[in-house]
Amino acid sequence: MSTKDQLLSYLKEGKGSWVSGESLSNKIAVTRSAVWKQICKLREDGYVIQSSPKKGYLFQKAPDMLLPDEIREGLKTRVFGKKQIVYFNETDSTNTRAKDLAIKGAPEGTLVVSEKQTKGRGRKGRNWFSPSRGGIYTSLILRPRIPPNEAPKMTLLTAVAVAETLHSLTQLKANIKWPNDILINGKKIAGILTEISTEMDAIDYIVVGLGMNVNTYNFPDDIHEKATSIFIETGKHFPRVKLIREYIQWHEKYYEIFKKSGFEPILKRWKELSNIIGRKIMVEMIDKKYIGEVQDIDSDGILILKDNSGKYHRISSGDVTFM
Numbered sequence: 001m002s003t004k005d006q007l008l009s010y011l012k013e014g015k016g017s018w019v020s021g022e023s024l025s026n027k028i029a030v031t032r033s034a035v036w037k038q039i040c041k042l043r044e045d046g047y048v049i050q051s052s053p054k055k056g057y058l059f060q061k062a063p064d065m066l067l068p069d070e071i072r073e074g075l076k077t078r079v080f081g082k083k084q085i086v087y088f089n090e091t092d093s094t095n096t097r098a099k100d101l102a103i104k105g106a107p108e109g110t111l112v113v114s115e116k117q118t119k120g121r122g123r124k125g126r127n128w129f130s131p132s133r134g135g136i137y138t139s140l141i142l143r144p145r146i147p148p149n150e151a152p153k154m155t156l157l158t159a160v161a162v163a164e165t166l167h168s169l170t171q172l173k174a175n176i177k178w179p180n181d182i183l184i185n186g187k188k189i190a191g192i193l194t195e196i197s198t199e200m201d202a203i204d205y206i207v208v209g210l211g212m213n214v215n216t217y218n219f220p221d222d223i224h225e226k227a228t229s230i231f232i233e234t235g236k237h238f239p240r241v242k243l244i245r246e247y248i249q250w251h252e253k254y255y256e257i258f259k260k261s262g263f264e265p266i267l268k269r270w271k272e273l274s275n276i277i278g279r280k281i282m283v284e285m286i287d288k289k290y291i292g293e294v295q296d297i298d299s300d301g302i303l304i305l306k307d308n309s310g311k312y313h314r315i316s317s318g319d320v321t322f323m
């Protein structure tokens with residue numbers, strides 16, 4: 001642990017009481033001026049730490065940043081986020097960064113986070129609006145031992161983890177819209193972009209990217225009507241670190257269920273959290289669109305649609321509009 005990290009953990013241990021400079025320098029075995037230097041660095045990172053020549057230091061507040069140490073604090077996972085959390089203040093796209101890391105051999109559970117994305121990507125080549133510290137922009141590297149055609153299951157599993165996160169930390173009723181949109185009151189609060197690399201008949205890695213609108217209150221004109229955020233829905237600023245920690249915990253929980261018991265329990269929960277079965281929809285794909293009633297989501301995560309002429313279609317990906 002670096003001197004800065006040690007200092008931070010001793011200050012936090014103080015739990016609202018002053019910690020003397022002397023005791024810190026003794027515990028960490030550095031001079032008092034070295035302690036002061038690190039305090040200045042922590043303040044530059046956005047930590048609020050009071051200082052007094054007589055009393056020492058008082059930890060007051062962590063910054064609203066997705067700093068790896070903050071995410072790790074109290075993180076109850078076995079693998080996800082435990083080995084590597086790669087942090088950016090700004091990057092093009094966390095999915096692009098995660099893919100680069102995966103190619104270089106980054107292990108399963110590696111998490112990439114950024115405060116801002118300059119080229120945040122959505123499905124179908126769309127942009128993902130990623131203003132600084134407005135939301136969560138994160139990508140997780142998975143290396144499941146499943147055939148490539150089962151990769152869509154990881155998107156559905158991720159959607160379940162996101163909806164569970166919102167249910168457990170907020171009072172908001174989050175719904176999943178097939179395959180990967182998370183909606184609140186019919187508006188999109190989060191989206192998932194899954195990217196996969198295969199070798200022969202096996203998956204080399206999957207990157208699951210999550211974009212969640214948390215404290216964003218102003219959206220560009222083209223998505224203004226369709227998008228929402230936790231702030232818009234509740235009128236309250238929400239700590240993003242708490243959300244990301246909860247999300248990786250839920251994600252790991254469902255990933256382990258998947259490895260142990262298969263996709264059935266995930267799909268069951270997905271169906272409970274989605275409102276699509278039995279609904280009349282239009283689904284648009286790159287080259288065609290269908291209108292009909294959703295019969296089911298099958299055991300591979302494929303949408304089964306019965307069109308107006310009674311014909312059945314199996315659809316693996318597309319844009320859904322409720323009719």
Ligand code: BTN
Binds near residue numbers: 117124128138181211
């Ligand atoms: C969608 O609904 O179209 C998917 C949006 C996915 C956005 C996230 S933000 C983090 C990760 N990095 C990206 O460039 N995209 C995903």
